[in-house]
Amino acid sequence: MLKVNSIQCHYNQNNRPQSNNSGGEANSAGLAILNDISFHVNSGEICCLLGPSGCGKTTALRAIAGFQPISHGEIILNDRVLGNSEFQLDPEHRNIGMVFQDYALFPHLTVLDNILFGVRKRPAAEQQKIANDLLALIRLEDTKKRFPHELSGGQQQRVALARALAPNPTLLLLDEPFSNLDVDLRRHLNLEVRDILKAIGTSAILVTHDQEEAFAFGDHIGLIHEGRLQQWDTPFNLFHEPINRFVANFVGQGRLLPGMALDQHRVQTELGVIAGNRAYQWQPDTPLDILMRPDDIVLSDSDGILAEVIKKVFSGSTTLYTLRLPTGSLVESLFPSHHDYQLGEKLTVRAQVEHLIAFTIDE
Incomplete structure (x- = not known):
């Protein structure tokens, strides 16, 4: 038309x-x-x-x-x-x-x-x-x-x-x-x-x-x-x-997390190995930036890593937290607002990624 x-x-x-x-x-x-x-x-x-x-x-x-x-x-x-x-x-x-x-x-x-x-x-x-x-x-x-x-x-x-x-x-x-x-x-x-x-x-x-x-x-x-x-x-x-x-940055919320390609399906990150749902063109050992949406970061009982709460934005039913990982990298996570975590508090989190979005360093 x-x-x-x-x-x-x-x-x-x-x-x-x-x-x-x-x-x-x-x-x-x-x-x-x-x-x-x-x-x-x-x-x-x-x-x-x-x-x-x-x-x-x-x-x-x-x-x-x-x-x-x-x-x-x-x-x-x-x-x-x-x-x-x-x-x-x-x-x-x-x-x-x-x-x-x-x-x-x-x-x-x-x-x-x-x-x-x-x-x-x-x-x-x-x-x-x-x-x-x-x-x-x-x-x-x-x-x-x-x-x-x-x-x-x-x-x-x-x-x-x-x-x-x-x-x-x-x-x-x-x-x-x-x-x-x-x-x-x-x-x-x-x-x-x-x-x-x-x-x-x-x-x-x-x-x-x-x-x-x-x-x-x-x-x-x-x-x-x-x-x-x-x-x-x-x-x-x-x-x-x-x-x-x-x-990636304009649409939706999220942060880029450094990673390294292990093969065409998996990436090693600070949060562990993240697997994609299809074959990618990356060669092993290719440096990557992984887009982590807030729903990709979840609380973990034991198998995660400690992250510090450095910012929180309350929006009624949910609160958006900015978390600092041990290396200094930042990620965001969205939790129900009745989970009221304080600035400086340490949370154990892990990645739960259903869809892998990543870019090479020169992209």
Whole structure:
């Protein structure tokens, strides 16, 4: 459905696309913001662009929407070229909906008029059906005569979603739409919006810096760092099969523990021998860094090693402990909060790794 093929974007004083003669690096004409970004969104699929602030994810969304010209590559929607280095289809002709971070509702229009803003030229009967269907979908039938300032933040965001869906776009883009909401409402609305999109079969791309939000929302996630797409994968694979150190460190919690390859299946570490669940390409005696997630470190009665509690973060039902091993290496472990260990206390722990993630020193 949507194909983004090797796109590059540059910024310069005039915000115009520039030719790229330096492999995606900054050149004299402009600064490269995106470098060879490629991914594919299937029909009915919900995807996320994830990454830290300033990584280029919003620029990628703007390029798809038509607000940011591309200097290399092409963007294709349902076999129709939306843009390349020589051609840029206007945003209003792309049949793409957009939901913004600040909702962007018209304050002088009612909920009903906001929703119908993009379909005002259609017959009255068709507008009425669109309004009824969308108000029912977002469960705000009783608010159609209210103005935006009379709604809660979550209600405003649902109205913004309905307005973007009214023209029946082929693709919906969401630019950090939940970031202005409190934590509980953000989580609830994240799932609610996903259910709405799945119910009507609309493809969507969400931009976010929140990995929990991306995991809950997306069928596929693209992790971007410094203008490059590091990995495009399912949430499960992104967490359990990170392609490099950045992905491993950004997605989920964990620490890297030094180790040495014994063979293609086993690694010797301070916490003992850790066995993988498949064959790896490491040669014996290859130095490695092993990613240890908090759930990989468990308490042990007798066959573990002593670790000192140097930090604890209470989060209600669980507490995240940072532990210092005898060599000074740090690992993290997540225990039920009724196990209340104190700073400086020594715990006997061992590794219980079901899935081995490791990187060579030069990776």
